[in-house]
Amino acid sequence: xxxxxxxxxxxxxxxxxxxxxxxxxxxxxxxxxxxxxxxxxxxxxxxxxxxxxxxxxxxxxxxxxxxxxxxxxxxxxxxxxxxxxxxxxxxxxxxxxxxxxxxxxxxxxxxxxxxxxxxxxxxxxxxxxxxxxxxxxxxxxxxxxxxxxxxxxxxxxxxxxxxxxxxxxxxxxxxxxxxxxxxxxxxxxxxxxxxxxxxxxxxxxxxxxxxxxxxxxxxxxxxxxxxxxxxxxxxxxxxxxxxxxxxxxxxxxxxxxxxxxxxxxxxxxxxxxxxxxxxxxxxxxxxxxxxxxxxxxxxxxxxxxxxxxxxxxxxxxxxxxxxxxxxxxxxxxxxxx
Numbered sequence: 072x073x074x075x076x077x078x079x080x081x082x083x084x085x086x087x088x089x090x091x092x093x094x095x096x097x098x099x100x101x102x103x104x105x106x107x108x109x110x111x112x113x114x115x116x117x118x119x120x121x122x123x124x125x126x127x128x129x130x131x132x133x134x135x136x137x138x139x140x141x142x143x144x145x146x147x148x149x150x151x152x153x154x155x156x157x158x159x160x161x162x163x164x165x166x167x168x169x170x171x172x173x174x175x176x177x178x179x180x181x182x183x184x185x186x187x188x189x190x191x192x193x194x195x196x197x198x199x200x201x202x203x204x205x206x207x208x209x210x211x212x213x214x215x216x217x218x219x220x221x222x223x224x225x226x227x228x229x230x231x232x233x234x235x236x237x238x239x240x241x242x243x244x245x246x247x248x249x250x251x252x253x254x255x256x257x258x259x260x261x262x263x264x265x266x267x268x269x270x271x272x273x274x275x276x277x278x279x280x281x282x283x284x285x286x287x288x289x290x291x292x293x294x295x296x297x298x299x300x301x302x303x304x305x306x307x308x309x310x311x312x313x314x315x316x317x318x319x320x321x322x323x324x325x326x327x328x329x330x331x332x333x334x335x336x337x338x339x340x341x342x343x344x345x346x347x348x349x350x351x352x353x354x355x356x357x358x359x360x361x362x363x364x365x366x367x368x369x370x371x372x373x374x375x376x377x378x379x380x381x382x383x384x385x386x387x388x389x390x391x392x393x394x395x396x397x398x399x400x401x402x403x404x405x406x407x408x
Contacts, residue, residue, distance in 0.1 A: 072096045073408050074171035075387055076131035080123050083391045088121065089384045092131050097175045098144070104152050104178045105144035106160075110194035110406040111169055111382060112137035113390040114232060119320075120164070121391065135168035136161050136342075137402075138176075139184055139194040149178040151356060157184040159359065161198035163345035170387065172408050179352050180345055182359020185366040192373035195402035196236065199374065200362045201341040201355055202318060203237035210337035211291050211314045213245050220290030220310030223248035225281060227273060227305075228295035230258035230400040233318060235265055235374035237293060240362075242266040243370040248286060252277065261400050265374075277301060278308035290314065296397075299324065309334055376401030382408050 074094045077087060099105040117134045126132035139159040142152050152158065160181040162169055169176075184193045207213050213224060224241055228234045229251025241249050251267035253259045254274045262270055271280040281289065288310035294301065299321035306328045309315060315329065316337040326336050344352045365371050377393075379386040382405040390403045 072172040074131070074133050075382070075384055076126075076133040076170070077121065078126060078129075078131060080121060080125040080132075082122070083118070083388055083395065089387050089391070091384050094131065094133075094171065096173050099146045099149070099175060101146060102148045102177045102179055103146060103175045104142050104149050104158075104181065106138065106140045106158060106169075106174050106176060106181075107143045108138050108169055108172060108174050108408075109140040110138070110190045110404055111135050112194045112198070112402050112404045113387070113394055114198050115394055116164070116198075117168075118391050118395050133167045133170050135170035136164060137194055137196075137198045138162065138169035138174060139190045140174075143173070145178075152178045152181060157190075158182065159184045159193040159197050159363075161201055161341060161355075164342040165346050170382070177345065177352070178356065180355040182356055183363055185363040187367045187369075188373055191378050191404045191406050192375050194404045194406075195232075195373050195375040196362065196366075197359060198341060199232040199236045199402065200240070201358060202233050202339060203240050204358055204362065205341055206293055206316045206318065206337065206339040207237060207240055208244070210339055211293065211316050213241065213247050213291050217290035217310055217312050217314065220313050221248070221287035222246065223250055223286050223289040224291035224293060225250045225252070225277070225289050225305075225308065226267075226293045226295070227252050227277075227301055228297070229253050229262040229265075229267060229270070231295055232374060232402050233295045235261070235401050236371070237295070238262060238265045238267050239371040240365075243365055247291065250281060250284065250289065258400050273297075273301065277304040281308045288313070292316070295319065303328070306332070306334075374401040375404055377403045379403065379405045380407055382406065
């Protein structure tokens with residue numbers, strides 16, 4: 072089968088950064104299903120792994136943790152999915168990725184594709200939807216009030232892949248006021264279209280802008296990017312006993328200033344359940360089915376912003392470069408080998 076991979080970690084500008092290779096078609100067993108991949112999405116984690124993680128010498132590292140396609144093989148322990156089912160999922164970072172014609176994935180972390188979305192629209196959602204959902208409802212628990220805190224959430228990096236779906240989920244499944252950050256006219260328009268009640272500029276003092284809204288100190292803050300740059304502002308603006316969550320990888324994170332306000336800190340990695348095979352691993356499959364239901368009810372939309380065809384090294388390199396630029400909005404999807 073065709074796949075796109077690399078043998079040496081490094082920059083995207085290298086000729087061998089991503090190459091087309093021929094690999095054996097995998098065979099399903101246990102809880103796994105085999106999916107014929109029709110579309111893939113690119114996330115910051117793809118670039119981070121490609122830059123820093125090399126495979127075992129002589130082997131290929133295949134990336135890709137967002138996919139939509141059709142189930143073509145099912146084995147004995149797989150009970151939720153059937154041959155021919157249209158699915159979408161984010162997979163596991165501890166296994167080969169989905170940048171291949173056929174991909175093995177544990178059915179417990181797979182969802183049924185939203186019926187109202189095309190394959191490319193669906194491929195844009197899984198990783199960011201799981202990340203946003205787990206942060207909003209499992210970690211920050213935004214449906215549980217903070218005494219004295221304004222029923223509001225500040226989402227830093229509102230125009231990115233995770234921010235784009237977090238805005239929509241917060242609006243669709245809670246009553247919090249959503250304050251999103253964006254700095255350029257096109258990204259400000261984007262987060263407004265997605266449902267943000269207020270938009271502020273993360274290139275200016277954030278706490279001052281939040282205070283000027285007159286809502287009071289927000290109970291929740293969700294930082295999707297550049298947390299170290301904004302940490303002092305977050306400490307200043309968040310309500311006492313508030314809940315703060317982040318998903319990026321600051322080189323250093325001094326959380327001591329949060330102590331005075333008794334702020335709880337929540338780190339989200341959507342791969343945790345699959346890496347450690349946690350007892351509630353199937354939560355992600357059910358979560359994706361719930362996201363599909365909300366999509367099909369018209370309450371949230373795909374965050375797809377750009378489609379590249381076909382799935383080949385040149386287009387995948389282009390997508391990686393766009394992700395690394397930090398200036399993309401929404402999601403980039405590739406379709407068809």
